[in-house]
Amino acid sequence: MSETGVLDAIGRTERRAALRCEGITKAFQGVHAVNGATFDVPEGQLTALIGPNGAGKTTVVNILSGAMTCDSGRAFIGETEITNRPSYKIARLGLLRTFQLSRELGELTVLENLLVSPADQAGESLVNVLLRPGLIRRQEREYAERALQLLDVYGLYEQRDSRARELSGGQKKLLEIARAVMASPEILLLDEPMAGVNPALIDLIGEHILDLKRSGVTVLMIEHNLNVVEKICDYVIVLAEGRTLATGRLSDLRENADVVKAYLGEVIDAGAAR
Amino acid sequence: MVYYVFTLVFFCFDYFILAMGLNIQYGETGILNFAYIGFVAIGAYFTGVFSLHSAGNSGQHYILGLGLPFPLNLLLGGLAAMCFAFVVALITLRRLRTDYLAIVLISLSLVLYDFCNNYVSLFNGADGLYNVPEPFAKPFGLTVNSFIPFFACVTAAVSLLMWFVMSRVMRAPLGRTFRAIRDDHVVAAALGKNVFRMQLKSMLIGSFYAGVGGGLLIQFGGSFNPTAWLPGETFVVFAVLIVGGAGNNIGMFVGALLVETLLIHLPAFLPEIPGHPGLIEYFDNAVVGVVLMLVLWFRPQGVVPARLPRTASFGVTERLAVAPLEPAALDPQ
Numbered sequence: 001m002s003e004t005g006v007l008d009a010i011g012r013t014e015r016r017a018a019l020r021c022e023g024i025t026k027a028f029q030g031v032h033a034v035n036g037a038t039f040d041v042p043e044g045q046l047t048a049l050i051g052p053n054g055a056g057k058t059t060v061v062n063i064l065s066g067a068m069t070c071d072s073g074r075a076f077i078g079e080t081e082i083t084n085r086p087s088y089k090i091a092r093l094g095l096l097r098t099f100q101l102s103r104e105l106g107e108l109t110v111l112e113n114l115l116v117s118p119a120d121q122a123g124e125s126l127v128n129v130l131l132r133p134g135l136i137r138r139q140e141r142e143y144a145e146r147a148l149q150l151l152d153v154y155g156l157y158e159q160r161d162s163r164a165r166e167l168s169g170g171q172k173k174l175l176e177i178a179r180a181v182m183a184s185p186e187i188l189l190l191d192e193p194m195a196g197v198n199p200a201l202i203d204l205i206g207e208h209i210l211d212l213k214r215s216g217v218t219v220l221m222i223e224h225n226l227n228v229v230e231k232i233c234d235y236v237i238v239l240a241e242g243r244t245l246a247t248g249r250l251s252d253l254r255e256n257a258d259v260v261k262a263y264l265g266e267v268i269d270a271g272a273a274r
Numbered sequence: 275m276v277y278y279v280f281t282l283v284f285f286c287f288d289y290f291i292l293a294m295g296l297n298i299q300y301g302e303t304g305i306l307n308f309a310y311i312g313f314v315a316i317g318a319y320f321t322g323v324f325s326l327h328s329a330g331n332s333g334q335h336y337i338l339g340l341g342l343p344f345p346l347n348l349l350l351g352g353l354a355a356m357c358f359a360f361v362v363a364l365i366t367l368r369r370l371r372t373d374y375l376a377i378v379l380i381s382l383s384l385v386l387y388d389f390c391n392n393y394v395s396l397f398n399g400a401d402g403l404y405n406v407p408e409p410f411a412k413p414f415g416l417t418v419n420s421f422i423p424f425f426a427c428v429t430a431a432v433s434l435l436m437w438f439v440m441s442r443v444m445r446a447p448l449g450r451t452f453r454a455i456r457d458d459h460v461v462a463a464a465l466g467k468n469v470f471r472m473q474l475k476s477m478l479i480g481s482f483y484a485g486v487g488g489g490l491l492i493q494f495g496g497s498f499n500p501t502a503w504l505p506g507e508t509f510v511v512f513a514v515l516i517v518g519g520a521g522n523n524i525g526m527f528v529g530a531l532l533v534e535t536l537l538i539h540l541p542a543f544l545p546e547i548p549g550h551p552g553l554i555e556y557f558d559n560a561v562v563g564v565v566l567m568l569v570l571w572f573r574p575q576g577v578v579p580a581r582l583p584r585t586a587s588f589g590v591t592e593r594l595a596v597a598p599l600e601p602a603a604l605d606p607q
Contacts, residue, residue: 105462115450116467183465
């Protein structure tokens with residue numbers, strides 16, 4: 001187990017790890033994007049993954065979600081090892097993700113984007129399509145009702161029949177979260193969910209993420225906006241140069257000289273310059 | 275005159291089937307299958323050799339020769355194309371996507387063409403298969419001329435049945451997952467979809483349609499040889515798809531009517547240009563090319579664009595059905 005795990009920082013008996021990373025490495029043509037990242041994500045909590053640009057945050061999320069393989073190290077969901085498993089298998093274990101740049105299914109309607117999400121739909125079998133149309137109709141109605149409720153919650157109900165590519169940037173961010181929620185995740189990896197959205201929408205997205213946490217979903221969120229991190233996140237993992245630099249609560253990390261030097265100082269300086 | 279009209283009717287419905295098969299692969303799933311005509315040929319050849327009796331002293335060389343009746347031979351021809359697609363998909367779809375997949379598939383089409391053209395004992399080489407029995411000709415006492423309208427009607431009936439099935443597939447979650455993979459396979463995989471398995475399903479369904487379309491071709495003409503499936507013929511089916519409107523089965527019918535029937539086959543029945551016998555037939559591909567460019571420029575979505583499914587089509591009443599979401603509704607199931 002990691003020496004820098006969040007669970008160690010908060011006391012191991014308090015919560016078990018929903019997601020674990022042990023010494024993950026990944027190099028691109030000799031350049032180490034991730035270089036031994038080790039951390040735990042506590043179950044049912046909202047954890048932020050922060051760090052300077054190029055720290056390897058998105059690469060870690062890509063590896064954990066199966067979009068990318070790692071060179072060495074291991075990853076676990078609970079006690080199940082997921083190292084280098086294909087992403088569809090990881091998704092079926094309950095780990096869903098969003099992307100740094102919104103990746104909506106552009107030619108599908110907003111409602112269809114959500115309807116794609118549930119796993120193992122009866123209507124994805126050719127035999128059922130040909131022989132059991134009644135079963136498919138019933139399941140479609142159930143999923144559509146749930147999807148419309150989610151669209152209502154996420155403020156996208158009016159756009160339900162529009163092509164997803166016609167949404168604004170902020171709406172696409174909301175759609176991505178709603179689409180992941182539709183798959184009933186146990187763990188949600190959010191890659192900069194508030195990047196490029198207006199301040200009012202940042203608050204709204206923050207509320208939705210808190211709602212998810214309240215309903216028992218474990219959330220790991222890459223975020224640069226430290227105000228948001230401080231406001232909604234329980235714990236923070238700091239990555240720098242592909243390694244876990246520190247973990248804990250943000251208020252404690254502000255006192256950590258390494259973290260201030262590697263990241264917080266940079267952010268504070270940038271804030272002062274603005 | 276009846277002969278001409280029903281020949282056009284046959285080609286319209288046959289290309290309707292071919293276009294539906296390509297549409298599920300390319301229009302719905304995004305698989306750029308430039309070897310499509312190869313699957314049509316496999317279907318045609320196998321329907322032929324399932325239908326023909328043993329080669330014996332007929333002067334032809336071919337495998338099987340089982341003498342099976344229509345439509346069993348047609349069904350098996352479609353299944354043969356599916357089996358071929360299964361092998362091709364196992365080799366190509368796991369590792370290749372988009373342009374690279376297209377390059378490998380067009381190469382495969384060329385290899386298959388040369389193989390069938392030169393390996394005579396398979397499907398009679400460059401001469402191809404001929405004297406393939408006309409379905410129902412004996413029991414119904416059909417003559418050469420009465421067979422054409424009869425078989426055009428059979429083809430229309432087969433195509434309508436296949437349209438019904440394809441519409442059901444496209445409206446089902448299966449079709450929606452195909453479209454999700456077309457739009458972004460990384461997202462589809464991140465949502466738990468086994469992209470390879472889904473693409474394989476799409477390839478198999480589309481290839482069955484290609485095989486049946488090819489089988490109907492050999493049954494209609496009684497013969498089939500390599501000049502009928504030059505690798506460039508794939509692009510005629512693509513033209514049907516693009517002109518008609520990818521993603522819409524009605525569009526496939528309109529595309530087949532406009533491109534295959536009116537632009538490619540109708541000119542063969544037009545009066546000759548004085549002093550230039552046979553010239554008019556050589557214009558067809560040029561005209562198809564021009565029409566394709568015009569459609570891509572002025573109406574890229576095709577003559578009959580894909581329709582978006584509305585909320586009501588999922589069996590829910592709008593707004594009234596939406597109750598406020600309780601926090602518990604967000605719980606993982």
